[in-house]
Amino acid sequence: MPELTYIQAISDGLRQEMRRDQRVFLMGEDVGVYGGAFKVSLGFQEEFGPWRVIDTPLSETAIVGGATGAALMGMRPVAEMQFADFISCAWDHLVTVAAKQFFRGRTPVPIVVRLPSGGGFSGGPFHSQNPESSFAHIPGLKIVCPATPHDAKGLLASAIEDPNPVLYFEHKHLYRRIKGEVPEERYTVPFGQANVHREGEDAVVVTWGAMVHTATDAADELAKEGTEVEVLDLRTLIPWDREKVLESVRRTSKVLVLHEDTRTGGFGGEIAATIAEEAFEDLDAPVMRVAAPDTPVPFSPPLEKAFIPQAEDVLQALEELVAY
């Protein structure tokens, strides 16, 4: 099985979907001739032509609104936001139109919006955000946050196949940093099924995206002291795998919820509340949360390091949790 980087897995998956389904097309800023700001679609325009790999004006509203219209006409659009941060310009089209059209008119809107998200490279306040929690609050949208090359490809295939608007958060800091085995043939990773990324019985970290790797680093460090912590990768936030989370909580009795997004109103709060409602009696310690502080994402390296949860922050929290 070939080993691919996370970004290669996304490209591979997208290319495969475009080859097998004529309805799938890509639109976005600089996705054609330039191959996308991060080169996900490098060489795509040569293979699929300028009407299936469409360079758009700088118009996020028209990109997402246009994708919705094309989907209503039977296409399977994949829209790229150059950075996840720019989705704010298309909020209305996701939240007001795409998310509600099926509920109102029974017309599915099968679109995928690809969102290069996350920080770790001094992108500053407008090129580093993780806005998944804002959209998790909107009924009608699905939210996908792959952490591994394998899931990046399989979840993209599922997202394109899904009859609903899907936000596909691809973490920029994983693009070329993370490698893994990825099957050459097409496969799907179903939504709503969390994955045990690292096994352990003493506590569980519930997380997603780049934080899966941060949590694993912390857990590996803690293992040197003989404590084994499970890392549970949610893979998708909407829908999210409540059953598997609750099962892990019941088994380990101690849970840390971790995300790169800011703390207040973050999706971690929803997970913690669900655990409190459903598994209170099984807990041996209060649910802990590690998340970014409630600030914009800062630019300067020491500030950004203080903002994004680091392995040492998670390690410290886990030590407290295990000792409780």
Added chain:
Amino acid sequence: MAVREAEPVGSLQEVKEAGLDREDLLGMYRAMLITRGIEERGHILYKQGKIPGSFYTGRGNEAAAVGVGSAMGPNDVGTPLHRDMGVHITRGVDPWRIFAQYMGREGGPTRGRDGNVHMAMPELGLHPMVSHLPAMLPVATGMALAFKIRNEKRVALGWFGEGAAARGDAHEAMNMAGVRQLPIVFVCDNNQWAYSTPTYLSFPVEHIADRAAAYGFDGVVVDGTDVLAVYREAKRAIEKAREGGGPTLLECLTLRMEGHAVHDDAFYVPKEMFEQWAAQDPIERFRSWLRDHAELTDEEDDEIASSVKRTLNSALEQADESPLPDPAGLEAGVYAAPEDLDTPHHK
């Protein structure tokens, strides 16, 4: 590229050249009467407390809506708004569905999930509007993009008002459509008032259609109370788009003979304007034309009027028989399942 101001339509001969026979004309007249009749009855239902929420009409906009709707081809699509009931009627929606929609019944196209004219029948090529105007313009642009990608000779129509023209969606949609020369017609119902805001506080040029030049396509201004002129100009724009000629911005100068919604008495509209509008009533105008040019007799007119009345009576009855939606089903319809894609427009 200057904006073109369309001439009014004169003789029956001219209309025939535009492709309409007498039967078509009477069909359009009937559609205008049904449109107004539905909205007049909606008013009554609202006052009887049978319509929850608010209630909007397009009184004065019937010619603009019916004219454009009649010019659409069978496989064309569009996203009409709350002043465009005539488009739904022209495309063939059964009036009882509209009353059911008003009253929040299961039989309305949104099954009580949305109200007012926030409805459409996708099988008739129409897709329901949202309140955020003109959010449906980028959606219509995407529909046109799909046709262009697939090389289909179909056209998308996107409606907006002169008030909504101030929002960025209008710019992005028209710019992208212009860049890609998409098969789309942007229809502006300029009814002169955006709620209480007059045109001179909404935009600083004479016509919304003046903007077309900036997007590299044609702008046309037409008297929106002249159903035949609207039809002729819409038909030209639609067929031009179908043949690869790119977008057109068609501005219909029309009237809002009532307040923004039923709660609004429109005190801010000068009295003289209402008087002038009453004299320009598009239905009266078309009726006079039909009498003068197409031999519409009193008997025939009465017959059409009573057939419209019968249609609306039975529609109202049927709508009233439609049940209110069952709250138990509320959460079931948020996400689509794969089998929901098995519709004609997704194949």
